Amino acid sequence: xxxxxxxxxxxxxxxxxxxxxxxxxxxxxxxxxxxxxxxxxxxxxxxxxxxxxxxxxxxxxxxxxxxxxxxxxxxxxxxxxxxxxxxxxxxxxxxxxxxxxxxxxxxxxxxxxxxxxxxxxxxxxxxxxxxxxxxxxxxxxxxxxxxxxxxxxx
Amino acid sequence: xxxxxxxxxxxxxxxxxxxxxxxxxxxxxxxxxxxxxxxxxxxxxxxxxxxxxxxxxxxxxxxxxxxxxxxxxxxxxxxxxxxxxxxxxxxxxxxxxxxxxxxxxxxxxxxxxxxxxxxxxxxxxxx
Numbered sequence: 001x002x003x004x005x006x007x008x009x010x011x012x013x014x015x016x017x018x019x020x021x022x023x024x025x026x027x028x029x030x031x032x033x034x035x036x037x038x039x040x041x042x043x044x045x046x047x048x049x050x051x052x053x054x055x056x057x058x059x060x061x062x063x064x065x066x067x068x069x070x071x072x073x074x075x076x077x078x079x080x081x082x083x084x085x086x087x088x089x090x091x092x093x094x095x096x097x098x099x100x101x102x103x104x105x106x107x108x109x110x111x112x113x114x115x116x117x118x119x120x121x122x123x124x125x126x127x128x129x130x131x132x133x134x135x136x137x138x139x140x141x142x143x144x145x146x147x148x149x150x151x152x153x154x
Numbered sequence: 155x156x157x158x159x160x161x162x163x164x165x166x167x168x169x170x171x172x173x174x175x176x177x178x179x180x181x182x183x184x185x186x187x188x189x190x191x192x193x194x195x196x197x198x199x200x201x202x203x204x205x206x207x208x209x210x211x212x213x214x215x216x217x218x219x220x221x222x223x224x225x226x227x228x229x230x231x232x233x234x235x236x237x238x239x240x241x242x243x244x245x246x247x248x249x250x251x252x253x254x255x256x257x258x259x260x261x262x263x264x265x266x267x268x269x270x271x272x273x274x275x276x277x278x279x280x281x
Contacts (some may be wrong), residue, residue: 030187074179076181076183076184077186083204087180094211122211124208136256
């Protein structure tokens with residue numbers, strides 16, 4: 001059951017109603033809710049057009065994976081959609097992804113709590129490889145809290 | 155052993171041996187382990203089996219499963235980690251350290267004999 005207030009319609013008055021839905025419903029027009037609606041797991045299906053509308057959700061603008069892990073022990077502290085970390089060498093990590101991206105042209109970023117530069121070495125639909133360097137350009141292990149996130153169409 | 159929401163548990167890692175002898179080590183996400191469903195080892199192997207299909211660069215590499223506690227904690231010689239059936243992951247002291255990315259400039263500084271030469275090198279470095 002959800003309570004909401006329907007926007008002033010053609011009849012020119014506000015209608016308060018308790019709605020129970022048991023089937024898919026198509027709602028058209030603009031609606032104003034008396035309190036912010038709570039949506040557990042909305043299925044965002046539309047991709048961003050060439051000129052996105054401000055404030056609108058698009059499925060290819062959502063964060064598909066993020067992970068916070070220890071750059072020394074490679075233990076994952078927290079994550080969404082990351083199954084494992086591969087330690088490829090000094091400062092060189094692959095994050096393996098549970099639900100694949102739709103393509104390998106998504107965007108990925110990495111950062112640690114120490115001042116290092118990084119690069120994304122490899123994009124694959126199910127994994128992303130990142131490498132960290134110090135100021136001299138030498139490969140260096142990242143910090144105890146290393147974060148990688150990826151945004152794109154899944 | 156590693157720390158998870160269930161306390162200290164045994165973690166299995168998979169060591170992949172590359173063609174140049176270097177190794178890559180896959181660490182499973184222990185946050186996903188549910189002790190009511192399976193043992194740590196069974197969980198780790200299942201997750202790693204699924205994970206390794208996600209990284210095409212691992213295809214065809216020989217691999218070995220090890221207890222995470224057997225992996226060296228000192229990573230200062232990570233570039234020299236190698237695999238042998240016994241003792242497993244070890245530090246091969248014969249592997250040379252990787253060259254410094256600015257080794258050429260460091261060598262020139264070392265050879266410089268005057269302040270002017272050093273100034274010249276430093277000017278090039280900060281360009």
